[in-house]
Amino acid sequence: MPIAKxxxxxxxxxxxxxxLQVAERAGxxxxxxxxxxxxxxxxxxxxxxxxxxxGPPKPQASCALPAAEGQEIFTNTPMVKKAREGVMEFLLIxxxxxxxxxxxxxxxxxxxxxxxxxxxxxxxxxxxxxxxEKYMGPTIKTIMTRCIQCTRCVRFVSEVAGTPExxxxxxxxxxxxxxxLEHALTSELSGNVNDLCPVGALTHRxxxxxxxxxxxxxxxxxxxxxxxxxxxxxxxxxPEVMRVLPRTxxxxxxxxxxxxxxxxxxxxxxxxxDRPYVRVGGKxxxxxxxxxxxxxADVLHGVAPERIGVIAGDLQDAESMKAAMDLFRxxxxxxxxxRQDGAAxxxxxxxxxxxxxxxxxxxxxxxxxxxxANPRLEAPLLNARIRKSWLWGNLKVGVIGExxxxxxxxxxxxxxxxxxxxxxxxxFAEVMKNAKAPAVIVGMGAxxxxxxxxxxxxxxxxxxxxxxxREGWNGFNVLHTAAARVGGLDMGFLPGEGGLSAPEIVxxxxxxxxxxxxxxxxxxxxxxxxxxxFVTYIGTHGDAGAHRAxxxxxxxxxxxxxxxxxxxxxxxxIAERVVFPKGEAKEDWAILxxxxxxxxxxxxxxxxxxxxxALINDHPTFGQVDYVVGPATGLDLGKLGGKGDIADExxxxxxxxxxxxxxxxxxxxxxxxxxxxxxxxxxxxAE
Amino acid sequence: xxxxxxxxxxxxxFAFSKxxxxxxxxWISKYPEARKQxxxxxxxxxxxxxxxxxxxxxxxxxxxxxxxxxxRVYEVATFYTMFQLEPVxxxxxxxxxxxxxxxxxxxxxxxxxxxxxxxxxxxxxxxxFTWQEVECLxxxxxxxxxxxxxYYYEDLTPESLGQILDDFRAGKKPxxxxxxxxxxxxxxxxxxxxxxxxxxxxSLAKPVKLPNLPVPEKA
Numbered sequence: 078m079p080i081a082k083x084x085x086x087x088x089x090x091x092x093x094x095x096x097l098q099v100a101e102r103a104g105x106x107x108x109x110x111x112x113x114x115x116x117x118x119x120x121x122x123x124x125x126x127x128x129x130x131x132g133p134p135k136p137q138a139s140c141a142l143p144a145a146e147g148q149e150i151f152t153n154t155p156m157v158k159k160a161r162e163g164v165m166e167f168l169l170i171x172x173x174x175x176x177x178x179x180x181x182x183x184x185x186x187x188x189x190x191x192x193x194x195x196x197x198x199x200x201x202x203x204x205x206x207x208x209x210e211k212y213m214g215p216t217i218k219t220i221m222t223r224c225i226q227c228t229r230c231v232r233f234v235s236e237v238a239g240t241p242e243x244x245x246x247x248x249x250x251x252x253x254x255x256x257x258l259e260h261a262l263t264s265e266l267s268g269n270v271n272d273l274c275p276v277g278a279l280t281h282r283x284x285x286x287x288x289x290x291x292x293x294x295x296x297x298x299x300x301x302x303x304x305x306x307x308x309x310x311x312x313x314x315x316p317e318v319m320r321v322l323p324r325t326x327x328x329x330x331x332x333x334x335x336x337x338x339x340x341x342x343x344x345x346x347x348x349x350x351d352r353p354y355v356r357v358g359g360k361x362x363x364x365x366x367x368x369x370x371x372x373x374a375d376v377l378h379g380v381a382p383e384r385i386g387v388i389a390g391d392l393q394d395a396e397s398m399k400a401a402m403d404l405f406r407x408x409x410x411x412x413x414x415x416r417q418d419g420a421a422x423x424x425x426x427x428x429x430x431x432x433x434x435x436x437x438x439x440x441x442x443x444x445x446x447x448x449x450a451n452p453r454l455e456a457p458l459l460n461a462r463i464r465k466s467w468l469w470g471n472l473k474v475g476v477i478g479e480x481x482x483x484x485x486x487x488x489x490x491x492x493x494x495x496x497x498x499x500x501x502x503x504x505f506a507e508v509m510k511n512a513k514a515p516a517v518i519v520g521m522g523a524x525x526x527x528x529x530x531x532x533x534x535x536x537x538x539x540x541x542x543x544x545x546x547r548e549g550w551n552g553f554n555v556l557h558t559a560a561a562r563v564g565g566l567d568m569g570f571l572p573g574e575g576g577l578s579a580p581e582i583v584x585x586x587x588x589x590x591x592x593x594x595x596x597x598x599x600x601x602x603x604x605x606x607x608x609x610x611f612v613t614y615i616g617t618h619g620d621a622g623a624h625r626a627x628x629x630x631x632x633x634x635x636x637x638x639x640x641x642x643x644x645x646x647x648x649x650x651i652a653e654r655v656v657f658p659k660g661e662a663k664e665d666w667a668i669l670x671x672x673x674x675x676x677x678x679x680x681x682x683x684x685x686x687x688x689x690x691a692l693i694n695d696h697p698t699f700g701q702v703d704y705v706v707g708p709a710t711g712l713d714l715g716k717l718g719g720k721g722d723i724a725d726e727x728x729x730x731x732x733x734x735x736x737x738x739x740x741x742x743x744x745x746x747x748x749x750x751x752x753x754x755x756x757x758x759x760x761x762x763a764e
Numbered sequence: 765x766x767x768x769x770x771x772x773x774x775x776x777x778f779a780f781s782k783x784x785x786x787x788x789x790x791w792i793s794k795y796p797e798a799r800k801q802x803x804x805x806x807x808x809x810x811x812x813x814x815x816x817x818x819x820x821x822x823x824x825x826x827x828x829x830x831x832x833x834x835x836r837v838y839e840v841a842t843f844y845t846m847f848q849l850e851p852v853x854x855x856x857x858x859x860x861x862x863x864x865x866x867x868x869x870x871x872x873x874x875x876x877x878x879x880x881x882x883x884x885x886x887x888x889x890x891x892x893f894t895w896q897e898v899e900c901l902x903x904x905x906x907x908x909x910x911x912x913x914x915y916y917y918e919d920l921t922p923e924s925l926g927q928i929l930d931d932f933r934a935g936k937k938p939x940x941x942x943x944x945x946x947x948x949x950x951x952x953x954x955x956x957x958x959x960x961x962x963x964x965x966x967s968l969a970k971p972v973k974l975p976n977l978p979v980p981e982k983a
Contacts, residue, residue, distance in 0.1 A: 235833075244835035246842040251767045257835040258770075258820070 079146035084153060096139035096150055097125055105152045108161060108190045110168075110275045111227035112140035115331060116236060122168075122227050124190065126160040127152050136160035158194070165194040168225050171206045171250075172276070179223070181277030183290040187225065208253055213243070214261030215750040216268050216336055218282035224254055230270040230279060237333065238264040239464045239484025254278070261754050265457040265735055268339045272322065272332075281320065283340050283747040288312075288319045297324055299642050299652040301392050301635040302338040302739065304557035305329060305436065305456050306644030309338065311636050311655040318342045318636050318655055328437045328705070329644070335457040336751065337735065337742055342636075344745030348619040350631035351660025361629065366661065366671070372628050374675035376611045380592045382409035386582035389415040389570055390598030390616070391559030391739055394640025394652070395699060397615075397632075397665035398561065398570050399692045400680055401597050404669055407678045411576030412591070415565025417599045418731055419580040420521055421529030421719065422555060423566035427698070428712030429537075430566050432646040433551035434516050435707045440466045442552065444512035446505065446543075447487075448497060448536050449478045449728030450520025450556045454735045456645070459556070460484065473512075475505035478522055478728040492727040494528075497535050501542045509543040516552035517545055522728040524555070527580075534718025541714040551708040557645040558731055558738070560635075561598075564643040568696045586610040596622045597665070598632065600740050615668055618740035630672075631662035634741060638664040639685060641692070641699060648705045649698065768842045770820050771850040778821035780829075784814045788829060801832045804840055808847055816856075817848035845898070852894040853887045855932045858911040862900035868907040872922045880929050892933055905949035906942055915940035919952075 078089045081096075083103035090099045095118070097107050110122035120141035127139040128151040136157060139150070151157060169191065176182045208221040228245060231254065235241035240263050242256045256262060262270075271281045293312035300307040300321070307330035312320045321342050323334035353369030354361040364372075377385065387405050389398050398415060405413055416423065422430040434442060439462055452460040460483065466472045467485040474487035477496045488505050490496050500506060509515045517540040523532050537553065545552030557563060565571075572578050577585055579602060585591045587608040594607055598616040604625035614626035617634040636655040643649050658664065663671075666688055673680040682688040693700040736752040737743050780788065787810050791803040804826065811822050818841055827837040841847045848856075857877060861870050877895040878884070887894045903909045906918030910925065917928055917940055924943040931938045944952060962968050 241833040242835055244833075244839040246839055247768050248843045255835075257833075257838055 079144070081144050081146070081148040081150060083150045090144055094144050096127060096129060096137070096142045096144050096148070099144040100127065100139060100150055100152055107139055107152060108193065109140060110186060110225060111229060113229055113273065116229060116232040119228050119232065122225065123164045124161060126157060126164065128154050128157050161194045162196065165191060166196055166200075169195065169199070170201050172225065173205065173222050175223075179220070179277035180218075180280040180285055181274070185277060186275035206250060211253070211255045212259040212261070213256050213279070214267055215747060215754055216282055216340055217262065217271060218280045218285050219278060220280070221253060221278055223276045224278035225276055226252055226254065227275055228254075229273040229275070230254060233270055233273055234262065234264060236468065237269070237461050237465070238266045239461070240264040243270070263755070265335050265337070265453065266333055266461060268336045269333050281340075283343060284320050288314060293319055296653050296655040298636065298655060299650045300334070300338040301560035301642060301652070302335065302341060302742065303456050304560055304562060304645035305458050306560065306642055306648060306650050307334055307338055307458060309334065311342070313656045316656050316659070318345050328435070329648070330458045333458055333461060337738070337748065340747040340751070341742040341745045343747055344618070344741040344743070345634055345636060347746070348740075348744035349659045350617060350619060350623060350629055351662055352631060353661065354626075354629040356627040361626070369628050369630055370672055370675050373613050373630070373672060376593055377408075377676055383411065384590070384592040385410045385412060385595070386577060386586060386591050386593070387413040387595045387597065388417050388579045388582060388599040388602060389561060389565055390417060390596070390600060390622075391561050392635055392741070393561040393565070393598050394635070394638065394642060394665070395564040395568065395692060396640055396685060396688050397597065397669060398565050399568055400666040400669040400688060401595070402568060402570050403680055404673045404676070404678060405595070406573070408676065411573030412582050413570060413576065414572055414579040414582065415562065415570035417579045417602050418521060418525035418558075419527070419529070419578060420525040421533055422524055423571055425716055426712055427567065427647065427706070428551065428553070429717045430555050431563065431706070432554040432556060433706075433708065433712065434554050435646045435705055436462060438707060439463060439516060439554075442466065442514045442516040443471055444473045444508050444515045446475045446500070446509055446515070446517045447478060448517065448519045449523025449730070450518045451479060451481050451483075451522065451730040451732065452518070452556060453481065453483050454730060454732040455520060455556055455558045473508050475508070478520070479730060493725055494532060494535070494723045495725050497532065497539065500539050506543070514550050514552065515543050515545050516554060517543070518554045518556050520556045520728070520730060521558050522730040525731055526726065528721055528723045530719030531721040531723050532718070534720070535723070537714040537717035546712060546714065549708055551712060553712060553714060555645070560642050560644070563645060563647060564641065567643055567698050568692070583607060596626070598622070598740075615665055616740065617662070618744050620740035620743060630668050631658070631660065632665040632668060633658040633662055637662075641689070643699075646705050646707075647698070649702050651702060768845070768849055774820045776821070778815070778819055778825050780811070780825065781814050784810045792830070801830045801836070804830050804832065804837060805844070808841060812847060817851050851887060853892050855893050856913055857881070857893060857895040857929070858898045858901070859895060860899070860901045860903070860907070860909055860911075861897040864904040865907040865909060869921070870908040873908055873910060873920055873925050876922045876925050876929070880926065893929070903949075906946070918942045919944035919946060
């Protein structure tokens with residue numbers, strides 16, 4: 078490897094690195110505004126000036142200068158300091174002095190770097206420029222006078238998000254950042270531009286003037302809004318989660334986060350179930366824990382196990398599902414299911430329901446066939462990965478399902494099962510067969526339907542024909558939409574011998590064949606169709622499940638309990654408690670533990686640690702935290718799926734409205750606003 | 765230069781004329797299919813030629829023709845000051861106000877424009893004229909000057925510019941070029957150098973020895 082000297086210290090570097098990267102490798106911090114390691118290089122802020130020998134005797138922008146063998150780089154000479162101070166002075170000419178009222182204050186690159194390179198006063202006598210505010214949508218607040226034209230936002234939306242809607246108009250002193258005619262951004266990743274903005278020009282609109290960064294307690298945890306398991310940092314003040322920011326994890330979310338994961342947190346303070354309720358005379362009345370648990374126990378005692386159904390929802394942690402599974406199995410209940418959408422997966426080999434290529438691994442694929450998946454809505458960060466791979470490589474994508482905008486071009490093959498049946502013979506089949514690393518992504522749009530098993534079989538057969546499993550590569554992927562699903566499948570939260578699946582439980586309850594239904598945070602089933610069954614709802618929000626419930630047992634949301642989640646690629650991650658449950662609410666596993674005592678089937682664990690111990694004992698995969706099997710999964714594609722007739726219904730993604738997929742998001746004001754704006758055709762912003 | 769914004773009142777739609785479309789296609793054909801956005805500036809010119817200015821529907825039409833995002837065309841159209849983002853009169857007077865022209869009397873020309881047409885950058889009420897102050901048009905030898913529609917009118921005085929504007933208003937087509945009797949940009953009072961007639965009768969001709977010719981090898 079070539080060697081360069083940074084401030085006299087020799088550093089090895091890889092060919093192609095820039096001077097800035099080499100200096101960082103040597104431990105020197107280079108100030109910068111426009112440079113961002115995940116975006117293309119713009120080189121327009123000039124803050125990263127360094128002195129380089131050999132070369133012209135003037136400062137050089139290190140972010141855009143390729144490093145060379147034998148180069149001498151100086152980052153701390155008087156020339157460098159003076160040059161950076163000059164740049165800083167120019168930047169501050171037109172930057173307002175409004176840090177005390179700026180939301181970026183305290184975590185502002187310009188503020189921090191002005192401490193190092195700023196003058197104590199201004200020499201500028203002329204008027205400062207002022208720029209009109211721009212409308213960019215419900216997630217972005219703009220104070221454009223603060224903008225320093227780094228163009229990070231412009232590059233992010235065109236490169237990563239794939240919705241090139243922000244641009245820099247006019248020129249010179251009049252240059253302004255705006256969206257075309259001030260339309261709202263149509264990206265699911267729009268909030269990231271607020272993170273990227275090095276000054277306070279773009280800030281988080283939902284959180285405007287709500288907090289100062291230094292007064293928040295920061296907790297590193299896991300997101301549950303989709304099945305990606307994005308790493309987040311939840312910042313709280315008192316009982317409230319004030320904001321959620323992404324944590325860097327190159328294996329999952331890089332350093333991005335979808336708008337739902339980020340801005341749905343205001344839903345954690347609304348519509349909350351903060352005390353138990355019991356339905357008396359048709360109305361839910363406040364009750365004590367003793368009354369509520371007693372009411373549930375009284376009913377469940379008198380019901381035969383085969384007339385009880387248990388459904389777990391999309392946001393459940395593995396511990397509570399384990400507790401529920403142990404409790405109801407011990408009572409002899411067979412009608413238990415974690416797939417409230419009725420997806421025909423699970424039961425067999427783990428690789429049959431995982432995203433085996435892994436989220437980071439999908440970037441290696443050179444041909445992807447999507448079957449009933451819309452990753453843009455179901456997993457926006459995965460979609461950004463696929464876009465990245467298309468942008469920098471030769472990725473070819475084929476889609477069977479809905480014809481939607483995915484932010485990269487694809488070959489549209491057809492809408493449903495008929496196309497799937499013939500997919501081994503169409504034009505895209507050649508692309509798949511000739512690919513070095515072909516991948517198939519099967520979405521819930523294809524599996525969460527009555528004929529899902531047969532479709533899974535067809536998809537698996539097709540994948541086998543394309544040879545997606547080969548040495549060091551497993552291209553068979555199931556894209557989940559729910560954070561709880563893989564955890565549930567891993568522990569076998571599935572109907573027992575002769576038991577009913579979730580849709581069958583709902584149907585049977587509607588027919589009066591079930592007397593009691595327990596909903597563990599399950600709100601996305603048709604709760605109005607549960608007939609006369611006695612419904613116990615354990616959950617967090619006054620959503621569909623709680624409205625139908627006869628007894629409501631208030632649980633803890635994902636930020637209020639430590640919990641294990643398994644993401645779509647099978648990665649086990651542990652979420653931490655950020656704040657305490659609201660009011661009298663308890664952690665879900667503790668509720669089930671208390672209920673088990675009333676039912677005379679006391680669960681054999683008294684603490685969460687005991688429960689986790691039991692969980693890992695029974696299902697060892699839960700012990701492999703942050704480990705992903707990936708291509709090593711031994712998977713027999715021939716064994717997947719089931720038999721049956723296939724209806725020629727088009728595949729349709731279960732995510733109809735990206736912003737309103739779970740009870741937390743549905744309680745969020747921000748998500749409601751995003752949803753309302755998205756459902757309208759792009760219209761001109763109000764003057 | 766003031767902040768460039770799209771006009772408040774915009775037409776409902778825009779359509780390329782047959783001629784404009786043919787020329788636009790020719791420009792696009794110069795570039796590889798994946799790089800056809802390279803033709804955006806020539807096409808903006810063509811549209812401005814067709815309509816007199818560039819409207820918002822036209823920006824979208826150009827974006828679709830070139831396979832670009834709307835905002836990218838918006839960026840280009842607002843960057844270059846030669847693209848008119850508001851309707852202009854039939855006669856567009858662009859008076860150069862940069863230093864050489866300013867020293868030679870551009871301010872007086874602008875006073876004439878102000879008197880005869882009205883405010884800078886505003887179309888006259890009758891729809892005939894718009895006048896603008898522009899930066900150097902590269903005809904400093906013939907300062908002061910103005911570009912009127914497609915042609916340069918040079919060596920102007922307040923009187924000659926007034927006459928030119930009156931002629932345009934009367935429907936005439938004043939001849940472009942110098943209004944001080946010059947052929948092009950030669951010295952105003954006739955040539956001051958290279959006046960020796962011997963330069964032109966061949967008597968000074970002699971063989972030229974170029975300093976770096978190779979020395980012929982001796983046989």
